[in-house]
Amino acid sequence: MAVNCESLEHVREQxxxxxxxxxxxxxxxxxxxxxxxxxxxxxxxVRAPQRVEQVINKVRGLADELGANPEVAEAVYRAMIAGFIQQELAEHSALTR
Incomplete structure (x- = not known):
């Protein structure tokens, strides 16, 4: 749960x-x-574009439910998913050699 900070330093610590x-x-x-x-x-x-959209829709719903900005949540998740797809593609390639 978020706390009420008394200074910028306290905000940064949190x-x-x-x-x-x-x-x-x-x-x-x-x-x-x-x-x-x-x-x-x-x-x-690995790329699974349909699964990516399922995750994005789920995350936007969670953001609404939990009081987060859905646009920020989507942007963060799209970047994270893209990074993990690259990781998984490399690992999948190594497994199939």
């Missing part, structure tokens, strides 16, 4: 703590992305 949590969650998500590569037959299955 953001730094959140960044640590976010990066930890990105690392965990990356482990699952790596596992997913084993189950996909080809690079089209």
């Amino acid at each position: 953001i730094d703590g959140l960044d640590r949590q976010i990066i930890s969650l990105l690392a965990e998500r990356g482990v699952y992305v790596s596992q997913a590569a084993r189950f996909k037959k080809d690079s089209n299955a």
